[in-house]
Amino acid sequence: MKAALLEHAGPIEDKPLQLRDVAEPTAGPSQIVIKVTACGVCRSNLHMVEGDWLPATPSSLPIIPGHEVVGTVSALGSAVRHLAVGDRVGVQPIWSTCGVCEFCLSGREQLCRTKQITGETLDGGYAEYMLAESAYAYPIPAGVSDTEAAPLFCPGITAYGSVRKAALSPGQKVAVLGVGGVGHMVIQMAGLTGADVYAVTRSAMHQAVAEELGAVKSYSPKGADGSFVPDASLDAAIVFAPSAASVAEAVRITKPGARIVLGVAEPVPGAIDIGDEKIIVGSVLGNRQQMREVLDMAAAGKLRSIHADFPLAEANEVLRMLKAGEIRARAVLVP
Ligand SMILES: [Zn+2]
Ligand SMILES: [Zn+2]
Incomplete structure (x- = not known):
């Protein structure tokens, strides 16, 4: 598959993302593979690509950035019951959490100290396919398009x-x-x-x-x-x-x-x-129930995302435009 890969951080003007052919992911028992149709471009992506985001982020290189991901389920692990191939789903920056710490057990899983972050500790959505934990993938309501939905998963x-x-x-x-x-x-x-x-x-x-x-x-x-x-x-x-x-x-x-x-x-x-x-x-992100509430608001027509869509191959240019203040609200990459 094609992916915009970060091999070495650097100024966005030097085009640090490389469009590469990499192996498609395969789903473990509780996981799904998503055929990505839209991925929002976050300012934190820009910081990570330029090497001035949080310490030890990304956790390793190379990495595929992108944490506002929407697509269709293309493969399912053997234990996944609540999703089917072809379902439209989205993934937010919280890729997974431990599920057992005091924060996970009190509805504040965004504070989990051992959470995995989409596109930072694991590969994200600047690619044709992405791996996700099925319990952290959200069905997209009918009536909300893929590119409209993507920005709900981080800005929303x-x-x-x-x-x-x-x-x-x-x-x-x-x-x-x-x-x-x-x-x-x-x-x-x-x-x-x-x-x-x-x-x-x-x-x-x-x-x-x-x-x-x-x-x-x-x-x-x-x-x-x-x-x-x-x-x-x-x-x-x-x-x-x-x-x-x-x-x-x-x-x-x-x-x-x-x-x-x-x-x-x-x-x-x-x-x-x-x-x-x-x-x-x-304030940082929110839990899975709150993510569902955001999707419900969009489905009810109470919330809309203003977005401009670009091909995946233009990831460097889109990040440069974001840095220069040329994006009205949200840019979305379409593989
Ligand atoms: Zn973000
Ligand atoms: Zn936890």
Whole structure:
């Protein structure tokens, strides 16, 4: 099969992904092989390909990146009962978890310390076929196309986890900082809670996307050109813009007692005023039940993904466009 293989990390301008012929995977008893039809392109893929993602990530080279994967089941292990060849399924970044630790047993399997990560510890979806654990593959609802569904598997579940942690109520005001692959879904899900959404982004293109998706207003952050949100005016903030300045902006614009949800690994500014009792909470992905709820929202027409589709062979170019801020919301590779 053809796969976009990462053999050595390097600047995306040097095209570190190589289109290679590699062996097709074979399914163990509990596993499935998926014929990939769509794979979303995540900013974390860009970081891994350039060699500045989490320590020891990927866990080994070469690796096939990609963790927002949709396709059809092409082969089944002998113990798989709930799926059939030809079923449309998707896989999120959580490839598998241990199933027995305190986090797995309490509905927080995204915190499992021994989880496998699609496209980081095991091969992912920048390929014609991918291996998956059947218990971590999700049926795609009828009416949601493959390329529409792919971004639900990382931006969708990531957005859902962050909006839940923001604990929004109808009529509250929430800032969404960063309007990319994840942010464009945060805006929609925050809107579904009945909160008023204020999108904060420098990009005029992303401001337009935010308002198209129901943000009541979009702003440039303070210090950038254009208008900005007044100090201490919002009930909550959700940050997916990858900059320390965005975290500082979230602290500035939120009221005392606000929740600030961080979906990016950026420093929190020093000297937080403890008298403000702000709650700053990290958020990563979500569990399998929450993933199903995201798919249900898309099936019900409450959530849509804005995506642009590209051939697998253009993976390097698509990652370069993402780095340059040229992608409106989500790019999807089609093998
Ligand atoms: Zn991702
Ligand atoms: Zn576990």
